[in-house]
Amino acid sequence: xxxxxxxSGGLDTTVLLTWLQEQFNAEVICYxxxxxxxxxxxxxxxxxxxxxxxxxxxxxxxxxxxxxFVFPMMQANAIYEGTYLLGTSIARPLIAKRMMDVAIxxxxxxxxxxxxxxxxxxxxxxxxxxxxxxxxxxxxxxxxPEIFKFKGRPDMxxxxxxxxxxxxVSAKKxxxxxxxxxxxSFEGGILEDPWNEADENMWCMTKPLSQAADRPEYVEISxxxxxxxxxxxxxxxxxxxxxKLNAIGCEHSIGRIDIVENRFTGMKDRGIYETPGGTIMxxxxxxxxxxxxxxxxxxxxxxxxxxxxTLVYNGFWFAPEREMLQAAILESQKMVTGDVRVKLFxxxxxxxxxxxxxxxxDSKVVSFDEAGGYDQTDAxxxxxxxxxxxxVRAAMQKKC
Numbered sequence: 373x374x375x376x377x378x379x380s381g382g383l384d385t386t387v388l389l390t391w392l393q394e395q396f397n398a399e400v401i402c403y404x405x406x407x408x409x410x411x412x413x414x415x416x417x418x419x420x421x422x423x424x425x426x427x428x429x430x431x432x433x434x435x436x437x438x439x440x441f442v443f444p445m446m447q448a449n450a451i452y453e454g455t456y457l458l459g460t461s462i463a464r465p466l467i468a469k470r471m472m473d474v475a476i477x478x479x480x481x482x483x484x485x486x487x488x489x490x491x492x493x494x495x496x497x498x499x500x501x502x503x504x505x506x507x508x509x510x511x512x513x514x515x516x517p518e519i520f521k522f523k524g525r526p527d528m529x530x531x532x533x534x535x536x537x538x539x540x541v542s543a544k545k546x547x548x549x550x551x552x553x554x555x556x557s558f559e560g561g562i563l564e565d566p567w568n569e570a571d572e573n574m575w576c577m578t579k580p581l582s583q584a585a586d587r588p589e590y591v592e593i594s595x596x597x598x599x600x601x602x603x604x605x606x607x608x609x610x611x612x613x614x615x616k617l618n619a620i621g622c623e624h625s626i627g628r629i630d631i632v633e634n635r636f637t638g639m640k641d642r643g644i645y646e647t648p649g650g651t652i653m654x655x656x657x658x659x660x661x662x663x664x665x666x667x668x669x670x671x672x673x674x675x676x677x678x679x680x681x682t683l684v685y686n687g688f689w690f691a692p693e694r695e696m697l698q699a700a701i702l703e704s705q706k707m708v709t710g711d712v713r714v715k716l717f718x719x720x721x722x723x724x725x726x727x728x729x730x731x732x733x734d735s736k737v738v739s740f741d742e743a744g745g746y747d748q749t750d751a752x753x754x755x756x757x758x759x760x761x762x763x764v765r766a767a768m769q770k771k772c
Contacts, residue, residue, distance in 0.1 A: 556646050
């Protein structure tokens with residue numbers, strides 16, 4: 373049997389590479405997506421081949437990730453449960469998609485991942501896999517206790533030691549992390565007690581607030597149809613733009629959150645996230661919309677945000693309902709073009725300017741200092757019509 377393994381070279385996937393060969397006599401093709409995790413990927417191919425993989429593919433998908441996944445999600449202003457910008461969630465469908473591309477090209481019968489049976493990632497990976505190849509076989513070892521006998525990390529470390537397979541495992545980080553171009557997440561271990569404050573040494577994409585720049589920094593972001601295209605007048609590729617804003621946001625401690633979220637599987641989970649560039653983009657994009665988007669279109673789109681965000685969080689990126697919502701969102705972004713100026717200071721993103729050739733803001737109409745093109749007497753009938761049902765209800769209540 374030929375199997376494509378989602379591979380990082382860490383403890384879990386090093387174990388799985390050997391375990392698949394032993395348990396299924398499998399030809400294992402290791403696959404790793406570079407989504408900007410900033411991990412050392414050099415030597416990954418050699419390591420996989422040394423331990424029995426027939427092939428190892430390390431795939432740089434940073435630009436695709438930014439252009440086709442992050443930016444469309446940002447156009448929707450997607451935010452899960454009011455705080456989470458979905459950094460981990462949005463990477464999973466791309467990783468799974470590319471993994472399935474490899475499986476189809478290589479004629480593999482199955483794919484294998486190391487996601488646990490408690491989390492969201494198992495759902496995200498497998499929904500994408502089935503959407504591309506309904507008959508694909510999925511090997512999820514943590515849901516196969518009859519043949520996957522490991523209880524935790526100590527068992528896995530012992531297994532590798534017995535096999536003479538080296539694997540560097542550090543006890544210095546008693547929590548798990550997941551990083552990509554958009555963000556980094558921390559969960560598990562000492563963070564499972566929601567009363568425990570995260571250690572300041574844990575954070576890595578943002579400076580501690582006490583060390584943030586003592587002077588505010590102004591940043592100008594330009595948009596075309598809701599997509600950020602330049603920073604401070606310099607056009608950048610999608611991935612380069614996110615990296616640029618990450619670097620700027622880092623200096624000002626932008627984008628830290630500590631939340632307890634509701635997993636798709638039903639349990640609550642504490643997650644700590646850093647999303648510096650994404651946080652800046654989110655605020656700037658909303659400001660750009662504020663002068664270019666019709667009120668009713670904005671309110672309707674905003675009513676869709678919880679549903680859209682939940683679809684992304686739960687792994688339904690390739691579902692028809694997400695694609696339908698995306699079409700509506702694209703329509704709403706046609707005029708979201710122009711520039712936004714933000715001021716960054718001590719963890720805060722402050723909007724201090726916006727302009728657009730398609731601006732719906734008319735200073736003459738809104739001004740208190742000149743009549744403009746608005747007849748204030750029109751408001752009398754407007755108010756009375758809107759008050760009609762309230763007046764009828766009040767009259768009825770007097771009779772009761």
